[in-house]
Amino acid sequence: MGIVIDSFDTLDLVQAMHKVSNNEINFNKEISIARANEFDAEIQAQYWQDMMLSRDFA
C-alpha cells in the first residue's frame, strides 16, 4: 500500500516519497485494489443497514 510516517516531519515524508518513486518499497497493486474493494458502497451499505436494524430507536 505505501508508507505511513509517524513523526509528522515533512522531510521524513519527502524521504518516503523518494523511496516510492525509486521503487524501493514492496508494493502489490493487486492487494491494494482488493483491499479497496472491501470498502465498496454496496458492501458497506449492507453493514450500515444491519447496524440500524439491530437498534431500537423508539
Add this chain to the structure above:
Amino acid sequence: MRILFFTPFAGRNGAEMMLWYTIKHINKDKFSCALFSGQKGPLIDELPKSVPFFLPHVPLKQTLGQRVIIKAKNRIFGKNKVDDPYKKSVIDAHNKFKPDVWYINTVLCPEAVSLALELGVPYVVHFHDMLFVYQHITYNNLKNAVEGAKLLVGCSEVVCDKLRIMGGTNIALHYECIDTSKIALDKKNTEKLKKKLNINSSFIWVMSGSVEYRKGTDLIPLIARSLGKSVSILWLGLGSSGYSYYIEKELKYYGIENVFMLGSKSDDYYDYLALADGLVLTSREDPFPLVMIEAAALGLPIVSFNSGELKNSLKMVWVS
C-alpha cells in the same frame, strides 16, 4: 424504518459522499429515506428520485441584515415566539415525512441536534471528524451531540475512541465507502489531461482535499522544493480563503512550477487521480480519508502521515 437524514451542504466531501452512496444502496423494502440539507449543494441533483429532499425555507447562511432582524425580534418577543426559519423548515419536513429517527450526518448540523432534543425526536449522530472540527462547534452543541443521541456512529476506530472519551455509550463503527463502479477510467482523457497540464515529470504525486490547514496544503511548497523539478504534484480541491492566497504566493515566491492547484475537477476526478503515480496525504488530521481508498482502488502507492491513526483504522498492508 423511516429515516430523515440531515446533512450540512450536499457537497462533494467524504462525509456527504458516504451518505449519498449509502442512500443509493439502501434496501427500499426495509428503509424509507428523506433528506434535509442545509444547502442546495451539487449532490442534491444526484439523489435517487425516490428520496424526497427538503431545504431550509431561507438559506441557512443568513445575511447580516436577516440575523439582526431575527435577533431584534427575539429580544422583543422572546426566542420561542419568533418564527425561526430553520426550525420551521425542519418541523415542516418532519411533519410531512413522519420519520422514526433523525440521522444527523456529521456534527456540522448542530441546529438539527438542538431541535431533535427540543422536540424529543430520537436521533443518531454520525461523526466523521475529530478535534479540528470540535474546535469550530460550541461546547453545548458537541455535548448534546454526544450525550443525547440514541446511537453514535464513528467513521474509524480513532473517532470511536474519541466518542468513548467524551462519555458516549452506544457507539458503532462504520467505515467510509466509495462507489467502485464509478472508477471507470478513460485512458484517452487521462492522456489529454496530462498534455493539457504539459507535464513531462518522471513521477506525479496527487493529493485531494480542501485547501486548508488541516489538510496540510502549506507543506506542499516545501515538499516540492525538496523533491526537485523532475517530480510534479497535483492538488485536487477547492480553497478560497487567505490560506489559499498565501500558498499561491509561496509557490510563486520560490518559483515553484511543478505544483498544480487544480480546484475541484469533479467531472474528471478519477482521471486526474489515475494520471498520478502515487498519492501523498499531507493531512494533519484525517480520520478516514476517502481519497486513500480511491487511490488504493486505482492501485496507487500511498505516502501519508499517521493522521487519524491510519495504520490502525485501515489495517491495510502497509510496508514501511
